[in-house]
Each structure stands twice: as C-alpha cells, then as structure tokens.
Amino acid sequence: MKVLMLISNGFEEIEALGTVDVLRRLGVEVTTCSVTGLKKIISSRGIPIVCDKEVSDIYADAALWDAVVLPGGQPNSNTLRDSDKVMEIVKDFADSGKLTCAICAAPIALERAGLLSGRKVTAYPGCLACDGSYEYTGEKVVRDGNIITSKGPGTMYDFAFEIANALGLGNKLEELKAAMMLY
Amino acid sequence: MKVLMLISNGFEEIEALGTVDVLRRLGVEVTTCSVTGLKKIISSRGIPIVCDKEVSDIYADAALWDAVVLPGGQPNSNTLRDSDKVMEIVKDFADSGKLTCAICAAPIALERAGLLSGRKVTAYPGCLACDGSYEYTGEKVVRDGNIITSKGPGTMYDFAFEIANALGLGNKLEELKAAMMLY
Numbered sequence: 001m002k003v004l005m006l007i008s009n010g011f012e013e014i015e016a017l018g019t020v021d022v023l024r025r026l027g028v029e030v031t032t033c034s035v036t037g038l039k040k041i042i043s044s045r046g047i048p049i050v051c052d053k054e055v056s057d058i059y060a061d062a063a064l065w066d067a068v069v070l071p072g073g074q075p076n077s078n079t080l081r082d083s084d085k086v087m088e089i090v091k092d093f094a095d096s097g098k099l100t101c102a103i104c105a106a107p108i109a110l111e112r113a114g115l116l117s118g119r120k121v122t123a124y125p126g127c128l129a130c131d132g133s134y135e136y137t138g139e140k141v142v143r144d145g146n147i148i149t150s151k152g153p154g155t156m157y158d159f160a161f162e163i164a165n166a167l168g169l170g171n172k173l174e175e176l177k178a179a180m181m182l183y
Numbered sequence: 184m185k186v187l188m189l190i191s192n193g194f195e196e197i198e199a200l201g202t203v204d205v206l207r208r209l210g211v212e213v214t215t216c217s218v219t220g221l222k223k224i225i226s227s228r229g230i231p232i233v234c235d236k237e238v239s240d241i242y243a244d245a246a247l248w249d250a251v252v253l254p255g256g257q258p259n260s261n262t263l264r265d266s267d268k269v270m271e272i273v274k275d276f277a278d279s280g281k282l283t284c285a286i287c288a289a290p291i292a293l294e295r296a297g298l299l300s301g302r303k304v305t306a307y308p309g310c311l312a313c314d315g316s317y318e319y320t321g322e323k324v325v326r327d328g329n330i331i332t333s334k335g336p337g338t339m340y341d342f343a344f345e346i347a348n349a350l351g352l353g354n355k356l357e358e359l360k361a362a363m364m365l366y
Binding site for chain 1 (some may be wrong): 196197201215226228233287334340360
C-alpha cells in the first residue's frame with residue numbers, strides 16, 4: 001500500500017505526523033511530499049521537519065498510489081487549496097477511484113477541486129462554505145465512497161483508522177490499538 | 184512557563200510532537216533539546232525533525248525551567264536512560280521539586296536515575312524492572328508529587344493534560360479540547 005501525503009508550512013503536527021505514524025505501523029508506505037518547493041517545512045507550532053520528497057520530484061499519477069492524504073493546520077490548508085498542482089493531483093486521485101482524504105481545514109482543498117459535491121463530509125467547524133452542494137455532517141470522520149474527511153487533531157485516530165479500513169487493513173487495528181495503548 | 188523536552192533518534196512521534204503541540208497551544212514555551220550532539224534527529228518511523236537546541240548549547244539548570252519531559256519510542260528511551268547528562272538533568276529537576284515527566288518506555292530513564300523509588304508510576308507495559316522499590320499502577324497517567332509518568336502514544340493527551348494541570352494551566356483545558364476537536 002502506497003500513500004501520498006501532500007503537506008506544507010503550518011501543518012498540524014498530530015494530524016500529519018500522527019497519521020504517518022499509524023499508517024507506517026500498519027506497514028503502509030507513506031511518502032510525505034512538500035508542495036512548497038523545499039523539502040524542509042515547519043509545523044503550525046514551530047517544529048521543522050524534512051519531507052521525503054518535494055512534489056516536483058515525484059510521479060504523482062494516481063495509478064501509482066493507493067491514497068492521497070491532506071493534513072490540516074494553517075497556512076497549510078490554504079496553501080493546499082490554492083495550489084493548482086494539488087488541485088490536479090486530488091482530482092486525478094478522486095476521478096481514478098483512489099482514496100482521497102483530508103482532515104481539519106484541509107477539506108477546503110477538496111471543496112475547491114469540486115470533489116465534495118453530492119457527498120456527505122465533515123471538517124473543522126466553520127471552514128467549509130457549505131453552499132448546499134454537499135452535506136456537512138459534523139461527525140468525527142466520514143467516508144463517502146472514496147472521499148474521507150475528518151475534523152481535527154482530536155479525531156486523528158478516527159481519520160487514520162478509517163483510511164486503514166478503506167485500504168483493507170482493518171484486521172490489523174485491534175493489535176495496533178493495543179500496541180499504542182489506545183483503549 | 185518553560186518546559187525542556189530531552190529527545191533523541193527513534194522518538195515516538197505522537198508522544199513527543201503531540202505533547203509539544205498541546206503545550207505550545209497552551210502558551211507554554213517548550214524547548215525541544217536533542218541529546219545526540221546534532222539538532223537534526225529522526226523519529227521511530229522515519230520522520231526527520233530539527234530540534235530547537237542541542238543539550239550542550241543550553242543551560243539545563245532546573246532553576247531556569249518549570250518541567251522536563253522525556254518522550255518515548257526506541258532507541259530514544261534507551262539513549263535517554265544511558266546518557267549521564269540526562270541522568271544529571273532529571274536528578275536536578277526532581278531534587279529541585281520541578282516537574283519530571285516521562286511517557287512510554289522513557290520512565291526507564293527515571294528508574295536508572297533512582298527517581299521512581301517509593302512512587303506510584305506507570306509506563307509502557309514490560310519496560311520497567313518493577314523491583315519492588317516503586318508501585319507500577321498500569322494507569323494511563325500517574326502523578327506522584329513532581330513525577331508524572333504515562334503509557335504510550337494512545338495516552339499522550341492524558342500525559343500532556345496532566346503536565347498542564349501540574350503547571351497550573353488546568354483552567355485552559357476545556358477551551359483547548361474544544362479547539363482540538365477532542366470530545
């Protein structure tokens with residue numbers, strides 16, 4: 001299983017790195033991929049990390065991946081939304097039936113790409129326009145077809161586990177929860 | 184409030200960076216401090232981060248800080264335990280009545296420093312010797328005087344909130360939980 005995480009400055013630490021942690025523990029090959037032009041980015045609370053790749057250095061074709069994940073935090077969420085390259089990638093993934101996932105404010109990127117229409121979705125309260133073209137449920141995590149959305153750092157495990165389930169890894173979750181002292 | 188986090192290669196992402204996230208959201212000045220000789224370290228699941236400081240570049244005297252925090256993960260926990268510099272620092276903090284906190288396997292560092300004797304403690308199951316000199320409760324988080332211990336990534340919020348409570352920031356936690364979508 002190969003998961004592409006698109007990320008930039010101001011990402012939310014738990015949403016991004018907690019999701020990477022959970023998925024890598026499950027044996028998923030996660031590639032953290034900066035969209036800023038530089039592999040070194042800094043989190044919303046000032047932690048510098050080095051991404052595995054920069055987006056111009058990878059083949060982002062949906063055919064090569066199983067899922068794309070957009071963490072939240074600001075200005076990361078706005079950067080992802082405003083990037084034409086990110087728009088191109090998430091549309092390719094969603095149209096190819098690949099999992100397309102966003103948490104916190106990052107569903108605004110899926111909204112701009114037109115991927116929420118007709119879907120049930122969730123997100124950090126107040127960040128989506130909620131123009132009537134989709135149903136905002138306010139749940140911790142929502143999967144509607146190949147679109148998974150979630151609310152914030154406090155729902156990171158719900159988000160990561162829903163991605164794992166959708167990747168067919170649900171049978172590994174009880175062992176993972178025990179190993180992570182989640183109960 | 185000033186908190187010193189001692190950290191090295193193989194740290195657990197959620198335990199370390201989730202705790203930094205929570206404490207910085209509460210206005211705490213957290214300094215991530217590598218004990219490896221290099222500010223750039225790598226997490227247990229392969230995420231490189233850059234620490235704020237290296238331990239030889241700071242004044243680690245307990246008088247200048249309110250708490251010291253040791254995240255878990257391996258080999259980070261063993262590195263912290265085997266470091267004479269870390270032993271010196273945690274003894275200084277504990278003896279000065281400053282908060283001395285460790286999660287997951289990192290309580291083994293407090294054990295080697297002799298700081299668990301006569302205390303109630305918790306940790307990742309199976310990592311402490313449990314020689315009868317302290318009481319292992321197995322709870323998610325335990326505060327006994329100025330020593331706070333916790334179990335693993337799944338108890339990071341319990342750990343961070345107990346530290347916040349001990350720092351007198353408990354009145355900010357309901358607002359924080361709401362902002363982080365924890366419910």
